[in-house]
Amino acid sequence: MTFLDRLAAICGPDHVLTGADTDRWSRDWTGMYSGRPLAVVRPADTAQVAALLSLAHDTGTPVVPVSGLTGLTGGAHAPGQLMLSLDRLNRIRRIDPAGRIAVVEAGVVIARIHEAAAEHGLIFPLFFGARGSAMIGGALSTNAGGSNVLRHGNTRDLCLGLEVVLADGRVMDLMSELHKDNSGLNLRQLVIGAEGQLGVITAAVLKLKPMPRAYATALLAVPALRDALALLNRLQEETGGAVEAFEYMPRNYVDGYLQEVPGARPPFADAHDHVILVEIGATAPRDATPLPDGTIPVVAQLEQALAAMMEAGAVLDALVAQSETQRRQMWAMREAAADIHRHWLPQVESDVCLPLDRVADFIDLTLPRIRAYDPDATELTVAHLGDGNIHHVVMPGRDDPALSDRIRETVEDVVQELGGSFSAEHGIGKEKLATMRRRKDPVALEVMRAIKAALDPKGILNPGKVIPAADGQG
Amino acid sequence: MTFLDRLAAICGPDHVLTGADTDRWSRDWTGMYSGRPLAVVRPADTAQVAALLSLAHDTGTPVVPVSGLTGLTGGAHAPGQLMLSLDRLNRIRRIDPAGRIAVVEAGVVIARIHEAAAEHGLIFPLFFGARGSAMIGGALSTNAGGSNVLRHGNTRDLCLGLEVVLADGRVMDLMSELHKDNSGLNLRQLVIGAEGQLGVITAAVLKLKPMPRAYATALLAVPALRDALALLNRLQEETGGAVEAFEYMPRNYVDGYLQEVPGARPPFADAHDHVILVEIGATAPRDATPLPDGTIPVVAQLEQALAAMMEAGAVLDALVAQSETQRRQMWAMREAAADIHRHWLPQVESDVCLPLDRVADFIDLTLPRIRAYDPDATELTVAHLGDGNIHHVVMPGRDDPALSDRIRETVEDVVQELGGSFSAEHGIGKEKLATMRRRKDPVALEVMRAIKAALDPKGILNPGKVIPAADGQG
Numbered sequence: 001m002t003f004l005d006r007l008a009a010i011c012g013p014d015h016v017l018t019g020a021d022t023d024r025w026s027r028d029w030t031g032m033y034s035g036r037p038l039a040v041v042r043p044a045d046t047a048q049v050a051a052l053l054s055l056a057h058d059t060g061t062p063v064v065p066v067s068g069l070t071g072l073t074g075g076a077h078a079p080g081q082l083m084l085s086l087d088r089l090n091r092i093r094r095i096d097p098a099g100r101i102a103v104v105e106a107g108v109v110i111a112r113i114h115e116a117a118a119e120h121g122l123i124f125p126l127f128f129g130a131r132g133s134a135m136i137g138g139a140l141s142t143n144a145g146g147s148n149v150l151r152h153g154n155t156r157d158l159c160l161g162l163e164v165v166l167a168d169g170r171v172m173d174l175m176s177e178l179h180k181d182n183s184g185l186n187l188r189q190l191v192i193g194a195e196g197q198l199g200v201i202t203a204a205v206l207k208l209k210p211m212p213r214a215y216a217t218a219l220l221a222v223p224a225l226r227d228a229l230a231l232l233n234r235l236q237e238e239t240g241g242a243v244e245a246f247e248y249m250p251r252n253y254v255d256g257y258l259q260e261v262p263g264a265r266p267p268f269a270d271a272h273d274h275v276i277l278v279e280i281g282a283t284a285p286r287d288a289t290p291l292p293d294g295t296i297p298v299v300a301q302l303e304q305a306l307a308a309m310m311e312a313g314a315v316l317d318a319l320v321a322q323s324e325t326q327r328r329q330m331w332a333m334r335e336a337a338a339d340i341h342r343h344w345l346p347q348v349e350s351d352v353c354l355p356l357d358r359v360a361d362f363i364d365l366t367l368p369r370i371r372a373y374d375p376d377a378t379e380l381t382v383a384h385l386g387d388g389n390i391h392h393v394v395m396p397g398r399d400d401p402a403l404s405d406r407i408r409e410t411v412e413d414v415v416q417e418l419g420g421s422f423s424a425e426h427g428i429g430k431e432k433l434a435t436m437r438r439r440k441d442p443v444a445l446e447v448m449r450a451i452k453a454a455l456d457p458k459g460i461l462n463p464g465k466v467i468p469a470a471d472g473q474g
Numbered sequence: 475m476t477f478l479d480r481l482a483a484i485c486g487p488d489h490v491l492t493g494a495d496t497d498r499w500s501r502d503w504t505g506m507y508s509g510r511p512l513a514v515v516r517p518a519d520t521a522q523v524a525a526l527l528s529l530a531h532d533t534g535t536p537v538v539p540v541s542g543l544t545g546l547t548g549g550a551h552a553p554g555q556l557m558l559s560l561d562r563l564n565r566i567r568r569i570d571p572a573g574r575i576a577v578v579e580a581g582v583v584i585a586r587i588h589e590a591a592a593e594h595g596l597i598f599p600l601f602f603g604a605r606g607s608a609m610i611g612g613a614l615s616t617n618a619g620g621s622n623v624l625r626h627g628n629t630r631d632l633c634l635g636l637e638v639v640l641a642d643g644r645v646m647d648l649m650s651e652l653h654k655d656n657s658g659l660n661l662r663q664l665v666i667g668a669e670g671q672l673g674v675i676t677a678a679v680l681k682l683k684p685m686p687r688a689y690a691t692a693l694l695a696v697p698a699l700r701d702a703l704a705l706l707n708r709l710q711e712e713t714g715g716a717v718e719a720f721e722y723m724p725r726n727y728v729d730g731y732l733q734e735v736p737g738a739r740p741p742f743a744d745a746h747d748h749v750i751l752v753e754i755g756a757t758a759p760r761d762a763t764p765l766p767d768g769t770i771p772v773v774a775q776l777e778q779a780l781a782a783m784m785e786a787g788a789v790l791d792a793l794v795a796q797s798e799t800q801r802r803q804m805w806a807m808r809e810a811a812a813d814i815h816r817h818w819l820p821q822v823e824s825d826v827c828l829p830l831d832r833v834a835d836f837i838d839l840t841l842p843r844i845r846a847y848d849p850d851a852t853e854l855t856v857a858h859l860g861d862g863n864i865h866h867v868v869m870p871g872r873d874d875p876a877l878s879d880r881i882r883e884t885v886e887d888v889v890q891e892l893g894g895s896f897s898a899e900h901g902i903g904k905e906k907l908a909t910m911r912r913r914k915d916p917v918a919l920e921v922m923r924a925i926k927a928a929l930d931p932k933g934i935l936n937p938g939k940v941i942p943a944a945d946g947q948g
Contacts, residue, residue, distance in 0.1 A: 098703050099831045143656050154654065156663075157631075172917040177829040179861045180628065180898040182617050182667055183906075183914055184940055185922045189630075189663035193656055210711045229572050237684045237757045240716045283711045286775070301760070355651040356573045387653045424654040432657075440657055443646040447929065448659045454928035455921060466658055 003059065007041050007082075010051045015042040015088070025083050028069045028076060029130065033430070035079025037064070042085045046163060046171060046202045052084060053200065054169030062463050065196040067107055067135035071142060072351070073429030075195045075465055086137045089202055092116050100208040101160060101177050106137025106201050113206065122208040125152035129335060137201045143193030145425030150386035151244045151281065152209065154425065156192040161205030164191050166198075167456035177205050190451075195427055196462040198455050212244075212281035213288030216302035217321040219330055220309075221272035225250075225360040227314060228276060232386055238305050239280050239298075246386030247277040247334050250363070253382050256340035257333050267333065268317050276385065277334050278302075279327075337382045337391060344380070344395040348407045352415045353424035354388045362390060365414050370394060370407055377407065389424040412439055428466045437468040446470075477533065481515050481556075484525045489516040489562070499557055502543045502550060503604065507904070509553025511538070516559045520637060520645060520676045526558060527674065528643030536937050539670040541581055541609035545616060546825070547903030549669045549939060560611045563676055566590050574682040575634065575651050580611025580675050587680065596682040599626035603809065611675045617667030619899030624860035625718045625755070626683065628899065630666040635679030638665050640672075641930035651679050664925075669901055670936040672929045686718070686755030687762030690776035691795040693804055694783075695746035699724075699834040701788060702750060706860055712779050713754050713772075720860035721751040721808050724837070727856050730814035731807050741807065742791050750859065751808050752776075753801075811856045811865060818854070818869040822881045826889045827898035828862045836864060840888050844868060844881055851881065863898040886913055902940045911942035920944075 001009070007016045017025075017040040027034035043049045056063045064078035067086045076083070089105035092112065096102075097120035102113055110131040113124045126139060128146035138144075140162070144155045152158065161176040164187075174188050191198050222228055225248070232246050249257075251273045258264050267275065282288045282298035290296050302320055309315040321327040341347060354362050367379045376397025383390040392411065396403045412422050412435060422435050436445070448467045452459070475483070481490045491499075491514040501508035517523045530537045538552035541560045550557070563579035566586065570576075571594035576587055584605040587598045600613060602620035612618075614636070618629045626632065635650040638661075648662050665672050696702055699722070706720050723731075725747045732738050741749065756762045756772035764770050776794060783789040795801040815821060828836050841853045850871025857864040866885065870877045886896050886909060896909045910919070922941045926933075 096829075096831065098707065099829055100707070101829075143660075145654055145656075149654065154656075156660070166917070166921070170917045170920070172921060173915045174918060176895065177893060178827045178895050178898075179830070180619055180623065180827045180858075180863050181895040182619075182628075182899055182901045183895055183897045184668075184902060184910060184918070185671070185925060186617075186630070186663050186667050187918055187921055189660050193660050194658075197659070210707070210715075233572065233574070233684070238759070240714050240756065240758050240761070241684075242714045282714065284714050285712070287714070353652045353654045355575075356653070357570065384654075389654050419651060421650065421652050421655040421657055423657045424652075425656055427656045428658060436658060441647045443640070443644045444648060444658070444661055446644070447640070447646060447661055450928040451659060451664075451925055454924040 003061070004039060006055055007039065007052065010055065011041055011043050011048050015044070017042070025066065025069065025085065028071065028074070030072060033074040033077035035077070037078045037083040038080050040083045040085050042088050044088050046089070046165065049084070049165045049200055049202050050169045050171050053165050053167060056082065056460050057168040057458060060458050060460060062460050064462050065137070065141070065200045067138035068109065068130065068133045070130035070134040071138060071429060072426040073431040075142060075427055075429030075462070077430055084200065086135065086200070086202070093203070095120060097122060099177065102206045102208055103203070104136055104206060105203045107135050110134050110136055110139060117208050118211065121211050123211045124158070124206055125209050126155055126158060136204060136206070140192050140201050140204055141194065141196050142427040143425070145384070145387070145389065147245050147247070147384070149384065150246055151242070156189055158207045159188065159192060159204055160207060162188045162191060162201060163203040164199040164201055167458070167461050172199065175203065175205055193427070195429060195466045197452055197466050198461065210283045212283050213285065214282045214296050214298050215327060216280040216282070216296070216299040217327040217330055218278050218302055218306060219267045219319045220276045220278060220306065220315050221268055221317040222274045222276060222314065223316055225274050225363065228274070228385060229356055231309065231314060235278065235280070235305060238301070242280050242282065243278065243386065244281040245277065245279040248383040248385035249275045249277065249334065250381050253340065253380060254333070256380060257336050260340045261336050264333070267319060270317065272316060277330055334382070337380070341380050341393045341395070344393060346396060346399050346404055348394040348396065348404050348411070350392040350408070350411050350422070351424050351426040352390050352392060352411065352420055352422055354390065354415070354418055354420040356388045358418040358420065359383065359385060359388055359390065361418055362414055362420070366392070366411060369414065370410050374403060374407065387424070430465050433465060433468050436466070477535070478513060480529055481513065481526065484529065485515055485517050485522055489518070491516070499540065499543065499559065502545065502548070504546060507548040507551035509551070511552045511557040512554050514557045514559050516562050518562050520563070520639065523558070523639045523674055523676050524643045524645050527639050527641060530556065530934050531642040531932060534932050534934060536934050538936050539611070539615070539674045541612035542583065542604065542607045544604035544608040545612060545903060546900040547905040549616060549901060549903030549936070551904055558674065560609065560674070560676070567677070569594060571596060573651065576680045576682055577677070578610055578680060579677050581609050584608050584610055584613060591682050592685065595685050597685045598632070598680055599683050600629055600632060610678060610680070614666050614675050614678055615668065615670050616901040617899070619858070619861070619863065621719050621721070621858070623858065624720055625716070630663055632681045633662065633666060633678055634681060636662045636665060636675060637677040638673040638675055641932070641935050646673065649677065649679055667901070669903060669940045671926055671940050672935065684757045686757050687759065688756045688770050688772050689801060690754040690756070690770070690773040691801040691804055692752050692776055692780060693741045693793045694750045694752060694780065694789050695742055695791040696748045696750060696788065697790055699748050699837065702748070702859060703830055705783065705788060709752060709754070709779060712775070716754050716756065717752065717860065718755040719751065719753040722857040722859035723749045723751065723808065724855050727814065727854060728807070730854060731810050734814045735810050738807070741793060744791065746790060751804055808856070811854070815854050815867045815869070818867060820870060820873050820878055822868040822870065822878050822885070824866045824882070824885050824896070825898050825900040826864050826866060826885065826894055826896055828864065828889070828892055828894040830862045832892040832894065833857065833859060833862055833864065835892055836888055836894065840866070840885060843888065844884050847880065848877060861898070904939050907939060907942050910940070
């Protein structure tokens with residue numbers, strides 16, 4: 001029996017794909033990671049995943065787990081390798097509206113969880129652009145972030161329980177619905193964000209939250225980025241921590257938006273150096289129920305707060321959305337980042353995180369340092385400012401891989417000097433393996449290797465990613 | 475040079491204690507775990523901790539890390555062993571009010587962090603009875619809970635960064651201030667709650683939060699515990715998630731309080747079966763600033779919500795604190811648990827967690843099942859209901875260790891049937907090692923053992939606790 005026959009004996013022949021049938025899995029969303037896998041195997045349930053991994057372990061076959069293929073760092077790249085697709089594990093097993101949990105399988109698309117929760121007036125507060133194709137297994141494996149981390153945390157903060165198939169096919173049952181569970185090592189948080197290095201996530205228990213009944217959304221212009229943190233802190237206090245998003249767009253971002261996006265209009269009469277999108281979510285009827293004159297209390301509250309801030313000179317200008325249409329326009333500007341820099345080639349893209357009070361330092365330091373050796377370099381910045389998370393793209397002055405590498409190292413230098421991380425929410429995958437080696441605490445790397453070796457002694461799970469090898473071979 | 479001389483060469487002779495000088499470390503808060511350690515060594519800084527562990531590793535000497543000795547499961551019990559006390563690592567290195575973080579060493583007493591944060595109008599939202607002597611290192615090692623987990627999470631949710639000395643003395647630097655950091659395995663969350671099995675925490679970066687400007691606190695009587703979850707969900711929506719505590723006291727708890735605590739007075743004119751203490755924290759001036767008539771808006775808001783619930787029959791009676799004195803009286807009733815059952819001997823104490831909607835099932839099932847074989851058994855229950863966390867004490871009908879063991883197993887059976895955990899917030903330590911073996915997913919135990927062996931191959935860190943040995947001897 002060939003290896004493919006053995007796969008087919010587990011999943012059925014229809015679910016072992018090769019050749020042109022694997023087209024869908026042969027390039028990812030970024031287009032940067034392409035190549036035909038040896039085969040794609042599509043198990044139907046946890047038992048089949050376990051049988052497949054047991055076979056892979058026995059035969060020493062590398063396995064690349066994959067769900068929605070929307071990762072940004074090549075974590076599911078598998079040219080010539082066996083891909084284990086979780087897309088058929090796609091059941092929402094249960095929604096418990098009173099306990100506010102959803103029990104889902106790894107292959108459920110995130111937007112489906114949103115829809116299922118909405119039927120009960122609840123949200124699953126994980127929102128990012130790819131939510132219509134990204135699956136929860138991948139979001140958990142990469143600890144995905146998005147626009148609502150400020151209020152609700154990353155994916156790891158939204159997960160109560162997990163089912164994991166280990167490298168050798170053993171099934172680890174951590175499917176807890178509990179908000180407290182101090183029973184030994186926290187293996188759930190170890191597997192979340194491990195990008196498939198320690199096991200394959202097959203199911204999860206997720207937290208749901210009340211759906212905001214109204215939003216107050218505004219664009220603000222501020223005199224200096226350095227003052228923005230005080231504004232955020234003040235808005236958090238004013239709203240009891242209901243700030244859902246606090247997003248930063250500098251002048252060149254707004255300019256890029258106006259140039260690149262058809263129909264885009266300037267948000268303010270004057271051009272401003274620093275624009276912030278802020279959104280408050282109101283779950284309380286007293287904040288969300290329109291008054292007799294049509295005013296929505298949470299919107300009025302934000303207007304008053306901003307008026308006071310303008311009075312004090314902390315805000316130069318402000319525009320509060322008066323309708324859902326206006327709110328969507330504001331978000332469209334924020335979400336246009338990929339459109340703005342899509343023509344930038346080559347580009348050096350970074351997803352970095354800084355201490356909240358060092359974001360302005362990062363922006364002040366980085367481009368001048370690059371321009372010292374590449375005077376024509378251009379920069380685009382947009383940030384989840386409330387999290388200290390900057391998406392940063394540099395277009396070098398010329399197409400030269402060595403120059404791009406140098407720029408990448410400069411960005412990493414500044415991040416390291418300021419106590420930041422070279423990966424905020426996109427993960428490591430293949431793309432940042434060299435950076436991990438250069439920048440991560442060496443003892444932490446040793447510990448990661450020791451844990452990897454303990455749980456996947458043959459190194460079959462998603463090899464060549466995330467954890468750089470000790471010998472420098474990567 | 476003797477082993478003690480070598481310890482003294484690292485820390486100075488004044489900081490290696492033996493004999494009567496170790497009295498303070500020879501019994502813990504519970505009084506259940508006593509016995510003189512071989513020696514207590516009190517390093518001054520991380521470098522000394524590293525040198526001590528390096529020595530212990532080279533010589534194969536077991537080491538028991540200890541900070542405030544306020545654990546409830548014997549996690550720091552070290553008769554005849556070497557205790558490594560973190561109490562001299564007691565510096566608050568930095569408070570950053572804008573970034574809302576505190577950088578502290580492991581031996582800082584939690585109440586000192588509260589005081590330091592309060593100077594900036596901030597809180598470190600970890601509150602439990604022992605906060606005046608418990609140290610942050612121990613709280614992190616045990617992932618301590620307390621009264622505000624509902625709003626702010628457990629200790630692990632309040633920690634951004636960690637410094638850890640590994641079993642062989644290597645120092646792992648995870649001292650991040652970042653709110654997002656997806657750079658490989660999450661080693662911080664692995665070490666938090668590991669009860670000293672994987673390394674010794676020497677420093678941490680903690681999150682601070684805005685200090686509530688006012689509280690609204692009330693006692694409610696509800697017709698059925700089963701309905702309480704709907705009340706909590708409604709109060710969360712009404713307040714935008716500002717419920718800080720939702721604590722349950724059944725009738726026998728209130729009766730015990732009235733009998734055992736001098737000066738205690740009945741909260742309501744009528745006796746009720748189910749009493750809940752609820753507290754809302756208001757950070758917004760609009761909620762906290764007294765109106766011209768002296769009314770505090772958040773208090774009025776809670777009164778209105780409760781009035782509506784009484785109208786609907788969901789609440790039978792309610793008492794809203796009108797002063798800080800009244801608020802403290804309400805909390806005093808909740809915090810009297812230890813006083814109420816202090817004379818119960820023997821007692822079988824459990825700290826269990828249930829899915830939020832199964833708490834009532836646990837209470838309905840447990841005592842009847844025990845009384846089937848021990849008709850005189852008595853029960854005391856008090857719960858962090860918003861977290862599904864029940865502190866449960868049974869006084870058996872007679873003093874018979876076999877009967878106590880049977881009761882413990884019955885409680886565990888019910889917890890397991892309902893999808894709960896046998897340890898919510900107190901951890902495993904020595905006390906629950908046998909329970910871990912019986913009840914924890916066996917694959918999860920295998921994974922814990924593999925990680926322990928990978929990071930502490932000689933098994934010198936806090937041996938004989940938390941992770942039961944594979945051979946049944948542990």
